[in-house]
Amino acid sequence: MSTLLSVEDLQIRTxxxxxxxxxxxxxAAGERVGLIGESGSGKSLTALAVLGLLPDTMRVTGSITLDGHPVIGARDRDLVPLRGRSVAAVFQEPMTALDPLMRIGDQVAEVVRRRALRDGTKPGRAEIASRVLALLERVALPEPAxxxxxFPHEISGGQRQRGAIAMALACRPKLLIADEPTTALDVTTQAEILKLLETVVRDEGMGLLFISHDLPVxxxxxxxxLVMRHGALIEEGPVGTLFGRPSHPYTEGLVAAARAxxxxxxxAP
Amino acid sequence: MSDTPVVSAGARPKSSMPWPLMVGGLLVGLHLVIALLSLVWTPYAVGDMVGGRLEGPSFVHWAGTDRLGRDLMTQIMIGSRIALVVGCGAVALGALIGVTIGVLAAFATRTLDDVLAAALDILIAFPTLLLAMLIVASSDGASLWTAILAIGIAGSAIVARLTRILAKRILSMDYITAARISGTASPGIVRIHVLPNIWPTLIVNFALQFGLAVIAEASLSYLGLGAPPPNASWGRLLQEAQASVYTAPFGAIAPGLALVSLVIGLNLFADGLREAADPTRRRSR
Structure with a gap:
């Protein structure tokens, strides 16, 4: 499998x-990778760096290659076409992840239209509407129409997160970055969203970078x-090995805590 | 690519219009009707001396006459027109400059943003009247345009500062990051997300600015920096009535009432708009 994202010696500093x-x-293309760490360990910063979206007060060195294009050092203008086509993201807070003044369908339609323009086609209104409905169905939203x-405030948190996933899918990216996408949800919804993410990523053959502080998730x-702590990568490996026989004391601690x-x-009674 | 309306912020419940919006709308509407009417009809011609000096209100002269025996109602009607024209012009100019600078500042790098923010603070601290005097002094005399320019520029600083803060808040939202990640360039972000989201607040501010602009126009005319005669501005009527305010108070009261009714109308209208635009209000039904 070809390498989709490669990060080398990434350093971020203020x-x-x-x-x-x-x-x-x-x-690699189609690979699902988890990035674990406590809050403040630099997980989300790493994700933003991959997207080339770090605030300009931060200095970034090292090299990031996304789908064959360098991200670090590239001008924002050159990154715009790369985003969406190569990478899309789902965030933690479903309330702020959607524009409060736009209907869900319009938000998804905006992405569908932009993606179509990238491909050099200009679908009509009916075509876009049907694709939007298909995407909303794809993320298992009830009554897609x-x-x-x-509007975002008229649906539940889990439904908003599904909407956000639909928007990410509309990009048809090669890599999906999910930054704590289930943290703000209750446990039942969390399980559903995880299942949904896993299914769509597997079906579409997308790569997934899943960021979380939650080991079982x-x-x-x-x-x-990958396990991060204090801004450094301390351990990595297949999930089974990592959680079965952790080699770093910190990972060991995490696993023990989760077991406890x-x-x-x-x-509990 | 913008052939589909993406924003649907409209659709407010029409059944329960907040009362300030209604009263404010009526007052402003009244002035608008009078201003339009003054284009085709006034009780008398503007400069004509048609009555005795400093008469009180009567059936012949509804608002009395000034010290030269000219009909005050005629002048107040034309004053409505001047106030609305200058107000509209100033708010439009202020909005254009202010929103542009504000959005640019929100997008700018840290250094440029700091510079712009400091410049705006200085401009806001700078008195409108002083700015107007500078503009009048550097052009060939006071006119409607200098008044619009001065009030508009002064107002633009406030609009810019507000826009900058509002836009910055929107830009920090996840959906902006999501839009960026999905490949929306900055102009698209402004058009699709930033402007629609800050618009409700800005509109309310524009209505308030309109009221301030009307007062500023009256102040400029009062000082002789507004539209010169024969444009009858309320400020100039007030200034002319000042000499005889103890013997013929109605000469000051009438234009004063006109000014106050328009400004109160605009402020009520702004309040009503804010209430109507409040999304939590929409959510509750």
Whole structure:
């Protein structure tokens, strides 16, 4: 399989202090990779760096190659065509991930239209509408026609997150970056969204970079995981090996904590 | 590519119009009708001395006459027109400059943003009257245009500062990042997400600015920096009535009432708009 994303010796720093240092990893086409770490460990910064969207107060060095194009050092204008076609993202907070003044259908339609323009086609209004409905159905939204006409505040958090996933799918990206996409949801919804993400990523053959602080969640979705702490990559490997026989004490601690938590739940009256 | 309307912020419930919007709309509408009427009909011709000096209100002269025996109602009607024209012009100019600068500042690099923010603060601290005097002094005399220019530029600083703050807040939202990631370039982000989202707040601000602009126009005319005669501005009527305010107070009261009714109308209208644009209000039904 060809390499979709390769990050080499990534360093991110502000004027005051380093935030991420010496990170290297790669994601092959269609591979699902989890990025684990506590908050403040630099997970999300790494994701933003991959997208070339870090605030300009931060200095980035190293090299990131996304779908054959360099990201670091590229001008924003050159990155615009790369985004969407190569990569799309789903975020943590479904409330702010959608424009509050646009109907869900219009938001998805905007992405569909832009993606079609990239491909050099200009679909008509009816064509776009039917593609939007198909996408909303794809993410298992009930009554897609009604949801398409709804504003974000009129649907539930889980439905909003499905809407956001539909927008990401509309890009038909090669790599989907999911930054804590289930953290703001309740446990049942969380499980559904995870299943949905896994299915669509597998079906479309997309690569997935799944960022989370939640070990069991990563274990469900990813094939391989990276563990970050204090801005550095401390361990990586297939999910089974990593969680079965962790080699770094920190990972060991994480796994033990997750087990202890499960055990506590089982013994709870 | 913009052949489909993407934003559907309209669709407000028509059944329950907030009362300030209605009263404000009526007051402003009244002035608008009078201003339009003054284009085709006034009780008397503008400069004609048609009555005694400093008469009180009567059936012949509804608002009395000034110190030269000219009909005040005629002048107040024309004053409505001047106030609305200058107000509209100034707000439009202020909006154009202000929104442009504000959005640019929100997108700018940190240094440029700091410079722009500081410049705006200075411009806001700079008195409108002083700015108007500068503009009048550097052009060939006071006119409607200098008044619009001065008030518009002064107002643009406030609009720019507000736009910058609002746009920055929108730009920090995840859906902007999502839009960027899906490959929307900055102009698209402004058109599709930023402007529609800051528009409701800006519109309310424009209505308030309109009221301020009307007052500013009256102040400029009062100082002789507004539209010169024969344009009858309320500010100039007030200034002319000042000499005889103790003997013939109605000469000041009448244009004062006109000014106050329009400004109150505009402020009520702004309040009503804010209420009507409040999304939580829409959500509750």
């Amino acid at each position: 004027a005051a202090r380093p935030l991420v240092s010496g990170i290297s990893f790669s994601i 009604r949801i398409a006409r709804a 990563v274990a469900t979705v990813a094939e391989r995981a 938590f499960d055990a506590a739940l089982e013994f």
